[in-house]
Amino acid sequence: MRNSRGERVFYTLNTVILSLFALSCILPMVHLLALSFSNQDAIVSGLVSLWPVGFTAVAYDKLVNGTQIVKALGNSIEITLVGTFLNLLFTLLCAYPLSRGYMYGRRFFTLAIVFTMLFSGGLIPGYLLVKSLGLINTYGALWLPGLVSVYNMLVMRTFFMGIPEELVEAARIDGCGEWRLLFRVFLPLSLPVIVALGLFYGVGHWNSFFNVLMFINSPEKFNLAVLVQQMIQSQSLLQEIGTMSPEDFASITPESIKSAGVVVMIVPMLILYPFLQRYFIKGILIGAIKG
Template structure:
């Protein structure tokens, strides 16, 4: 069936709007990349747009040698890896029993969990709770309070509910217990949803900022997001670098260093996302279908 003129106009307008939206997301990153690779004179004259002028990688060299960015990057990876693993484990253990008809009181527990999406204890009670548990200045303060995202748990639970009962009954006839059922039947079938939720959790941990500032007091434990914020908001970075030679001053500016820090922060997610995109799209669509 051929598209009508109205359909072609509609799809053309959609394509144009989506292209503009994509450019509004991509061009700022390209501009920051160009700034991080340009020398001082080009940046000061405003000659840098989306292509570096006076190509130099000194900003990245000074960022690595004069700041705590390597330690902060390792901290970010630790927070993301351990936090995402814990989130996925407990989200799975929460979603599976709530999806089974055999669980007594599952409706009550589901409503009680959904209630937490609407109301929370607040920041001060939350801080006092974390402090009373002895988690202040430890990464446990970042992992345990948000161990299960209610939204993500509901997405996974919805997918589990949609798995045919005939498959579950056949597995039970073959002698599958609950743990084996979860690991051999439900988990492999939910791989796209699981990867999509892992991406959600991972990005959240990688970009963690407020909770790190609230609970983590030691600078050596700060992650990359906090370091980049400090670079943008203050002159602390230039003071940490210090002892620049006259040649460095001619090719290095705070703008280029801060731009390099932002690029270093967003680069891992940009690299990982294309490999997970197919799981991300399929997982969200499958998890949104109610059985």
């Protein structure tokens, strides 16, 4: 069936508008990448746009050898992997019982959890709570307060509620208890939702900035987000890099090193996302419409 003229115009406008939005997101990253690989003269002269001018990788060399970028990268990976695992585990353990109709007080607990989406204790009480638990300057302060996202839990709960009861009854006839039912039946079926929610949690931990500044005191425990922010705000970045020689000062600029730091921060997520995209889209759609 052929599209009408109005539909063709609508689809064309949609394509143009979405393409412009996509370019507005992609072009700044391409520009940063070009800056990080360009020499000093080209950057100072404003000749760099979307392609490196005077290609050089000295900014990355000084970034790796003269800053704490490698340590911060390791910290970000640790925060993201452990935090995402804990988030998914406890979201799973919270969503499963709330999806079962025979759980006593299910409605009360669901409403109590949803209530926290609207009201929270506030910044200062939250800090005092973390301090009283002895979590200041530990990564536990980043993981425990946001252990379960209410929105993500509701998405997973909705998916669990859409699993046919016949499948659950067949598993019980085969002798499955609650734990085996959860990890042998529900968990394999919920892979798309788990990957989608894991991506949400992972990006949140990877970009964690305010919580790190608030709860982490030791610079050696900072993640990439905080380190790159400090580099961007630094007024004497080149003087702070310990491996700089007089020749280096003449060959690179603070802008090239800052751009290299931003590139190092965003590239891991850009590499990971294409492999998870199909699970991401499928998981969000299933979790949103089932039940």
